Amino acid sequence: MSKSSSPAFIGGLSVVVLAVLALTGCGSDDSASTTTTAAETSTTAAPATPAAAPPCPAEPIQVVVSVDQWGDIVEQLAGECAKVTTVITSSAIDPHDYEPSPADIASFTDAEIVVVNGCDYDAWADETAEGLNPKPVIVNACEVVGKTDGDNPHIWYGPDFVFAVAGAVTEQLEGKLPSVGSYFPDRAASWNASMQGYRDEIAKIKGEFSGRTYAVTESVFDYMGDALTLKNTTPEGFARAAANETDPSPGDVQAFNELLTSGGASVLVYNIQTEGSIPEQVRSTAEGANVPVVDVTETVAEGATSFAEWQVAQLQSLYQALSGRG
Ligand SMILES: [Zn+2]
Structure with a gap:
């Protein structure tokens, strides 16, 4: 379903992905004879970048999301290069008047990126993130779309807002992990395709x-x-x-x-x-x-x-x- 929306674009991405896989595959496999040739070529072209770099680092980026309305989107955008923890995942909980548990607070500890809804919907998450040292990057959906406390906080029900927030998340993922090249833009493109319906x-x-x-x-x-x-x-x-x-x-x-x-x-x-x-x-x-x-x-x-x-x-x-x- 998602692939039919923009076949030319997806096709172009596949070529890039294959090329990257070919290089990384070669670099990490030291037994195949073709490896040497590809690695040498790569070394000549870009000596500073070893071909062995895997698509994701051994330690994924730590991302914490306050509510599941954003959690699924962030997970899809982050893929395997980040570990995404979503704090409120149960529909039995009303996020409007949620009191975080000590375990919820603790789940923010190593966060490098925190995604909150904002607009006074999940102020506890914003406050927890602000209090961390080192302070993580905070993506505040409400601020991304130009809203503020007191405005209708249900940002995820605005289609333009959803795409704007997704764009902001991808930008921060890329900023934290520039070494993975087109990985995050590729994830963003496939998420975008999945939103065609x-x-x-x-x-x-x-x-x-x-x-x-x-x-x-x-x-x-x-x-x-x-x-x-x-x-x-x-x-x-x-x-x-x-x-x-x-x-x-x-x-x-x-x-x-x-x-x-x-x-x-x-x-x-x-x-x-x-x-x-x-x-x-x-x-x-x-x-x-x-x-x-x-x-x-x-x-x-x-x-x-x-x-x-x-x-x-x-x-x-x-x-x-x-x-x-x-
Ligand atoms: Zn509500």
């Missing part, structure tokens, strides 16, 4: 349903809604209360119920990782009014093997719901 699904919804209305029980999906050019009709008071993690007023709930029963939202996007009786009440109003409900999750869904797989499954349910087949 995600881009396609977004383009499809945007193409067919631009301007359609949706409402949300909380702000997790807002950046994606914007990217899809859908219209968020969630009553303002309700949205504000949800963003501040306070209870909406009875009037806000009433306004939401009226929106759903009067056809003011084509779908309700529902974060199943949010607890509380009010979102559940809104959901049952939607169901009673035959407004399709699209379930989304805050963190990578149980069973999804990648960020792309997780997001594509949700976008497909949204497409079905907007098509009236939800």
Whole structure:
């Protein structure tokens, strides 16, 4: 699937990869007779670079990621040249009010690169990284995309944001390990290719349903809604209360119920990782009014093997719901 997107580019990469493999393979194998010739040629061309250099160093770069929404992406970009530790990996945990354990803090100890979400979502991770000596490079997703504390922290739901953060991660990986040449750009290219289904699904919804209305029980999906050019009709008071993690007023709930029963939202996007009786009440109003409900999750869904797989499954349910087949 991923290879069909840009065959010429992938083909070009393969040639480079083969050439590198040929050189490293020769250098590390001292028994084959062809080795000598290749190694000699290489030595003549670039005396400072021994052909024996493996693609990754014996000690991989230590990378720590605060939450699994970024963990899978970073793992794919880093490949075998880094050891990636993701601190919060369970969908049973709400990252919004997470208290790190001593073991979580300890997992940062040797970090050379730390990837945090920022926007006050995982301040504990940022603080832990800042306190390390030597201080690691910190990639703060929120800052990478020009957001700040107080902004909607769900950066991983913004498609442009995801690619921008991935680019920043690759840049830091390259900076830490320049000796591996095209390894990280190659990883980035194949990750990018693996995201084609995600881009396609977004383009499809945007193409067919631009301007359609949706409402949300909380702000997790807002950046994606914007990217899809859908219209968020969630009553303002309700949205504000949800963003501040306070209870909406009875009037806000009433306004939401009226929106759903009067056809003011084509779908309700529902974060199943949010607890509380009010979102559940809104959901049952939607169901009673035959407004399709699209379930989304805050963190990578149980069973999804990648960020792309997780997001594509949700976008497909949204497409079905907007098509009236939800
Ligand atoms: Zn959230």
